[in-house]
Amino acid sequence: MARPARAAFVTLLTTALCAGLVSSARAVPASVQTASVQTASVQAPPVLAPLTTEGAAPTAAGVGAALAAVLKDPSLGPHHGIYVYDASRGKPVFSVGAVTPYTPASTLKLLTTVSALETLGPDHTFATKVVSTGKGSIVLVGGGDPLLAVKQANDYPARATLQALAASTAKALKAQGVASVTLGYDASLFTGPAVNTHWEENYVPEGIAAPTSALWVNEGRIAAGMAKRSPTPPLAAAISFQKLLQQYGIKVVAAPKAAVAPSTATPLSQVKSPALGQIVEYINLHSDNDGAETLLRHVGIATGNGGSYVGGVKGVRATLTKLGLDVSKATIYDGSGLTRANKVPLELLAGAVRVAVSKDHPELRHLLTGLPIAGFNGSLRERFTTAGTGPGTGLVHAKTGTLTSVHSLAGYARDRTGTLLVFAIASDSVPVPKTLDARAALDRATAALASCGC
Numbered sequence: 001m002a003r004p005a006r007a008a009f010v011t012l013l014t015t016a017l018c019a020g021l022v023s024s025a026r027a028v029p030a031s032v033q034t035a036s037v038q039t040a041s042v043q044a045p046p047v048l049a050p051l052t053t054e055g056a057a058p059t060a061a062g063v064g065a066a067l068a069a070v071l072k073d074p075s076l077g078p079h080h081g082i083y084v085y086d087a088s089r090g091k092p093v094f095s096v097g098a099v100t101p102y103t104p105a106s107t108l109k110l111l112t113t114v115s116a117l118e119t120l121g122p123d124h125t126f127a128t129k130v131v132s133t134g135k136g137s138i139v140l141v142g143g144g145d146p147l148l149a150v151k152q153a154n155d156y157p158a159r160a161t162l163q164a165l166a167a168s169t170a171k172a173l174k175a176q177g178v179a180s181v182t183l184g185y186d187a188s189l190f191t192g193p194a195v196n197t198h199w200e201e202n203y204v205p206e207g208i209a210a211p212t213s214a215l216w217v218n219e220g221r222i223a224a225g226m227a228k229r230s231p232t233p234p235l236a237a238a239i240s241f242q243k244l245l246q247q248y249g250i251k252v253v254a255a256p257k258a259a260v261a262p263s264t265a266t267p268l269s270q271v272k273s274p275a276l277g278q279i280v281e282y283i284n285l286h287s288d289n290d291g292a293e294t295l296l297r298h299v300g301i302a303t304g305n306g307g308s309y310v311g312g313v314k315g316v317r318a319t320l321t322k323l324g325l326d327v328s329k330a331t332i333y334d335g336s337g338l339t340r341a342n343k344v345p346l347e348l349l350a351g352a353v354r355v356a357v358s359k360d361h362p363e364l365r366h367l368l369t370g371l372p373i374a375g376f377n378g379s380l381r382e383r384f385t386t387a388g389t390g391p392g393t394g395l396v397h398a399k400t401g402t403l404t405s406v407h408s409l410a411g412y413a414r415d416r417t418g419t420l421l422v423f424a425i426a427s428d429s430v431p432v433p434k435t436l437d438a439r440a441a442l443d444r445a446t447a448a449l450a451s452c453g454c
Contacts, residue, residue: 056417058086062454063094070388070445071096075437077405077429082445083346087357087412087420092347101329101343103428105401106379107410108337108344109292110352110367112312113280115319116295117364119302122277126298128160128215130169131265135176138169138268139184139261140241142215142234144307145273146294147282150217150240157274157282162217162237166244168269173250180251184259185238189214190297192308198339204229209338212293212309219290234258281370284399285378289336296335309334323361325351337401349410349424357412357420371397371411374443384447386440392447398423402439405430409442416453423449 063084071082081097126145130138149159173181194211195204203209207227210220216233217240230236238256245252273279283291293309300311303318312335317327331343356364372378374396375385383400384393398411408426415421425445430438 056419056453057089058084058093058415058419058421058452058454060094063449063452064096066448066452066454067094067096067445070441070448073437073441075430075434076427076441077431077434077438079429080425080427081346082423082425083350084449085350085354085422087354087422088418093421095346098346101331101345102408102426103340103403103406104337104342104344104349104410104426105403105406105408106287106289106337107349107399107401107408107424107426108332108342109284109287109335110349110399110410111316111320111332111344112292112296112299112335113283113370114323114352114356114364114367115299115316116276117280117366118319118323118361119299119315120276122275122280122363122366124276126273127270128162128165128273129270130165130268131261132268133184133259133261133265136178136181137184138173138181139186139259139265140165140215140238140256141186141261142189142213142237143273144189144214144294144298146219146288146291147273147279148217148237148271150244157278160271160273162241163244165269165271166241166248168271170245170248170250172268179249180253181245182254183238183242183245183252183256184261185215185234185241185256186259186261187213187215187234188260189301190307192306192310196293196309196334196339198333198341200338203338204231209289209293209336212290212297214294214297214307219288277366280366284367284370285372287379287400289338292336293334299335320348320352323351323355325355338403340403340406346410346424346426349408349426350422353410353412353422353424357422368397368412371399373397374446383439384443386443389440389443389447391451392443392449395450396443396446398446401426405432407435407438407442409446411446413446413450415449416451419453421449421452 083098084094086093126143128143128145129141147159149161151163152161207229210229213233215237217237220229220233222228242252296312297307299315301307303315305311305314313332320327329345333339333341355361356367372380374380375393379400396413398409401408406428410424412422425442
């Protein structure tokens with residue numbers, strides 16, 4: 001469905017609903033009590049048929065027939081497949097080409113974020129602190145807040161800021177009669193290499209990712225909106241904090257230096273990140289590589305495997321196993337999906353969504369609420385605009401994955417009978433000239449699931 005047609009449909013639907021409400025309102029005087037309203041009101045005609053799953057279980061043959069044409073699209077290349085799970089009834093319903101693992105690209109973020117939600121909980125927050133190590137000596141301590149910013153912006157979720165931290169720190173120092181300080185910065189929460197050795201060499205220089213740090217602002221960006229990153233995000237954060245302190249009347253007498261704050265240091269101030277559930281929504285909606293890499297290290301710490309990316313991967317694998325997912329055929333090296341060395345079965349990618357929709361895991365719901373919606377927001381905002389994709393608009397919720405020659409979608413959709421279908425579809429052999437065609441083919445396939453009822 002093209003955008004004008006979709007808009008017309010929304011207008012028609014809204015008009016019909018409003019007409020029904022007005023009709024009921026005119027039929028019953030305002031003075032009539034609730035009990036009378038229930039018996040005397042004129043019921044508006046249904047706009048859409050009610051959803052039902054009785055007698056409408058999807059079959060492998062039916063789903064296969066709905067997908068047959070799109071799965072033959074040559075733009076998908078020789079290595080492509082799909083896995084479909086009937087979450088309404090708790091059973092697999094269809095798969096093809098799902099025997100061998102795929103390079104998942106950013107759909108790997110589903111594994112990272114679902115693991116973070118499971119290990120830390122959706123209400124967990126990350127604190128950035130300032131501590132005193134002696135009169136006139138303070139240390140800025142990173143707590144691994146992936147969304148820490150210099151100043152507040154009109155964005156969701158509302159972020160913790162260095163500006164707020166500097167204001168409260170200056171107030172605390174002035175209350176102690178301190179007007180000048182030395183400044184240290186502590187990013188020791190995370191360990192190991194800041195840059196994943198499996199990434200392409202151009203990723204950091206071109207701003208595709210930043211060196212992962214427990215202390216950064218604006219994800220290491222040198223300026224807001226620019227892709228270029230600082231080679232030393234903790235130092236850049238400390239310099240920004242120094243400038244803000246000085247604006248609030250606290251002189252910093254020397255250049256900031258790396259330090260490790262002792263556990264006995266006196267707390268001065270802190271700011272807390274948004275809740276983890278909101279952070280997960282942001283990461284998956286915008287396919288935030290840096291946020292995913294930060295959460296990977298938090299999973300490593302939470303599972304006792306340490307704050308390196310290697311420890312994070314161990315933590316993710318252990319957490320997914322705890323959730324009942326089979327990781328035996330998965331090869332994972334990072335948290336964002338940037339490396340092509342990752343190889344993940346489609347069943348595992350769909351499995352992250354499957355456990356999130358399960359009634360047994362309400363703590364994982366933010367994985368679902370943060371998925372981009374076809375044709376409306378996030379990395380699917382400009383998708384589902386080509387022929388055959390209209391039925392998926394607004395109904396397909398999926399994480400995207402994109403690298404050169406790699407395209408994937410993993411998420412869920414309700415079909416026209418009300419059945420909740422969880423899916424993962426991917427190709428990691430797309431001819432580069434066929435990039436847009438392949439992406440449209442994935443959109444058509446998931447739109448076919450939304451309109452299936454088969």
